[in-house]
Amino acid sequence: MQLPEYPESYWRRTAELPVFPKLTQNLETEFAVVGGGITGLTTAYLLAKEGRRVALLTADRLLSGTTGYTTAKITAQHDLIYDELISNFGEDKARMYYEANAGALSFMRILVAGQGIACDFVDEDAVVYATGEQGLHKLEKEYEAYRKLGIEGERYDTLSLPFGAIAALSMKRQARFHPVPYAAFLASEIVRMGGEIFEETTVDKFHDGEPAKLTTKDGDTVTCDAVASCSHFPFFDNGFYFARLHAETSYVIAVKSPYDYPGGMYINADEPKRSVRAVTYNGEQLLLIGGESHKTGQSDCTIEHYEALKRFAEDAFGVDEIRYRWSTHDLVTLDKMPYIGLAREGTPNLLVATGYRKWGMTTSALAARLLADTLLERDNPYKELFGPSRFHASPDVGTLAKETADVAYHFVKGKLEWLRKDPEELGLDEGAAVRIHGRRCGAYRDHEGKLHKVDTTCTHMGCETEWNAGDRTWDCPCHGSRFTFSGEVLNGPAKKPLQRL
Numbered sequence: 001m002q003l004p005e006y007p008e009s010y011w012r013r014t015a016e017l018p019v020f021p022k023l024t025q026n027l028e029t030e031f032a033v034v035g036g037g038i039t040g041l042t043t044a045y046l047l048a049k050e051g052r053r054v055a056l057l058t059a060d061r062l063l064s065g066t067t068g069y070t071t072a073k074i075t076a077q078h079d080l081i082y083d084e085l086i087s088n089f090g091e092d093k094a095r096m097y098y099e100a101n102a103g104a105l106s107f108m109r110i111l112v113a114g115q116g117i118a119c120d121f122v123d124e125d126a127v128v129y130a131t132g133e134q135g136l137h138k139l140e141k142e143y144e145a146y147r148k149l150g151i152e153g154e155r156y157d158t159l160s161l162p163f164g165a166i167a168a169l170s171m172k173r174q175a176r177f178h179p180v181p182y183a184a185f186l187a188s189e190i191v192r193m194g195g196e197i198f199e200e201t202t203v204d205k206f207h208d209g210e211p212a213k214l215t216t217k218d219g220d221t222v223t224c225d226a227v228a229s230c231s232h233f234p235f236f237d238n239g240f241y242f243a244r245l246h247a248e249t250s251y252v253i254a255v256k257s258p259y260d261y262p263g264g265m266y267i268n269a270d271e272p273k274r275s276v277r278a279v280t281y282n283g284e285q286l287l288l289i290g291g292e293s294h295k296t297g298q299s300d301c302t303i304e305h306y307e308a309l310k311r312f313a314e315d316a317f318g319v320d321e322i323r324y325r326w327s328t329h330d331l332v333t334l335d336k337m338p339y340i341g342l343a344r345e346g347t348p349n350l351l352v353a354t355g356y357r358k359w360g361m362t363t364s365a366l367a368a369r370l371l372a373d374t375l376l377e378r379d380n381p382y383k384e385l386f387g388p389s390r391f392h393a394s395p396d397v398g399t400l401a402k403e404t405a406d407v408a409y410h411f412v413k414g415k416l417e418w419l420r421k422d423p424e425e426l427g428l429d430e431g432a433a434v435r436i437h438g439r440r441c442g443a444y445r446d447h448e449g450k451l452h453k454v455d456t457t458c459t460h461m462g463c464e465t466e467w468n469a470g471d472r473t474w475d476c477p478c479h480g481s482r483f484t485f486s487g488e489v490l491n492g493p494a495k496k497p498l499q500r501l
């Protein structure tokens with residue numbers, strides 16, 4: 001069974017989003033929300049619902065970031081996390097994390113039912129399963145954590161699915177949905193309630209002051225009382241987020257299978273990670289198989305990750321056709337707790353929400369509530385838990401040291417690398433880092449034979465990007481920026497394209 005040649009997200013094809021204009025003049029508003037993913041849309045929706053003036057600004061189109069490529073499980077079962085949270089934060093905070101996410105799921109369920117949003121919202125159990133001794137050990141500890149925290153979970157010795165599970169732990173009545181109609185509903189409601197949305201509008205800088213000011217890449221300004229950064233990687237420079245976040249890429253394939261899938265959302269406790277859920281497409285069922293995480297820009301052969309998922313799908317379910325494949329990345333904080341709240345000390349009108357560790361469906365809803373409450377000067381029980389200025393010696397110090405060393409290693413490695421390939425040696429649809437006149441460059445020869453050459457130096461902080469053959473992109477190993485083969489920015493923190501040569 002062949003993989004589709006081009007990566008394409010199932011979500012982006014199956015439902016249309018309304019189109020919004022680009023910002024072409026200076027704007028005044030009360031609140032500016034930067035980022036048109038699920039976090040930005042939900043935040044702007046909550047503010048507009050309160051009758052406040054809000055403008056949402058996003059680079060590219062709505063959902064062009066990670067939300068457009070998610071697997072869209074809505075669950076508080078964030079893989080294995082509760083045992084670790086108890087160790088790092090204590091029982092009370094671990095319980096609050098659960099309650100915040102369970103509350104977010106309820107918010108989404110009530111919104112979808114109350115407003116009749118046709119977004120394939122289906123209640124399903126979320127299940128973590130173990131196939132080996134290590135996974136089993138972790139699962140037992142997680143089960144113990146569920147019991148301590150009062151989380152409703154059920155422990156099984158086996159599963160009726162062909163994963164070879166030797167144990168499983170379920171969280172009852174979680175959900176899955178289609179994020180595009182949900183986002184389309186939020187966008188149209190924002191506008192109906194008087195808010196504004198601008199696409200193709202990249203925000204370049206935040207200028208401190210009262211009022212606050214944003215400038216866009218094209219030089220327009222937005223003057224406002226406060227700004228919420230929902231741009232995945234924070235769009236502003238200060239706050240050391242580049243040292244406190246790392247990007248992890250994962251892969252997804254959508255397959256048609258003869259297997260009679262009984263429902264449920266599964267993820268395994270062992271390595272390599274595998275995530276499975278069903279999705280309905282034009283009246284027929286596909287299976288979404290995800291996994292194969294690695295730090296963005298740090299894989300030798302990205303195609304191999306799709307191949308590994310394909311082998312898993314064939315072994316477990318049998319595969320008639322692979323309809324879609326795609327990869328995307330999410331951000332992880334030093335202590336695995338998202339950063340939501342005041343972005344930095346001493347700047348009361350700049351808020352941020354980031355670092356969801358691939359669990360942004362519930363986290364975005366709780367983040368939006370927390371950002372809106374902070375902007376509206378209301379209490380919220382989770383302000384301290386998610387506050388970005390927190391610092392815990394453990395695990396923060398160890399992780400920070402590791403991340404810093406990793407960035408330094410990749411920065412230097414990229415500069416010293418010995419590159420053999422001459423661009424003339426590249427075949428059709430082949431890309432590589434090459435040396436031209438002694439200088440490291442990136443070259444990709446497209447299907448028509450045209451050579452696209454870029455300077456591989458990342459425009460964020462100067463690391464060398466690496467070729468991603470699976471997606472035909474240039475990916476930065478330091479903080480996860482991604483660029484098309486011709487150098488356009490796909491994902492930040494970089495805002496400027498790679499220089500074309």
Ligand SMILES: Cc1cc2nc3c(=O)[nH]c(=O)nc-3n(C[C@H](O)[C@H](O)[C@H](O)COP(=O)(O)OP(=O)(O)OC[C@H]3O[C@@H](n4cnc5c(N)ncnc54)[C@H](O)[C@@H]3O)c2cc1C
Binds near residue numbers: 039359
């Ligand atoms: C493979 C994979 C599977 C996943 N599956 C799940 C799942 O099943 N369940 C779950 O809960 N989570 C899942 N996640 C995580 C979830 O998809 C993300 O956490 C979530 O979508 C992040 O949403 P966001 O709105 O914060 O960011 P994004 O969706 O990335 O939105 C950010 C937006 O900001 C815009 N932007 C960036 N910079 C600027 C700028 N300077 N100016 C203006 N706009 C800017 C971008 O264009 C983008 O549209 C998964 C993640 C991955 C990688």
Ligand code: FES
Binds near residue numbers: 492
């Ligand atoms: S993303 Fe920071 S250097 Fe490339």
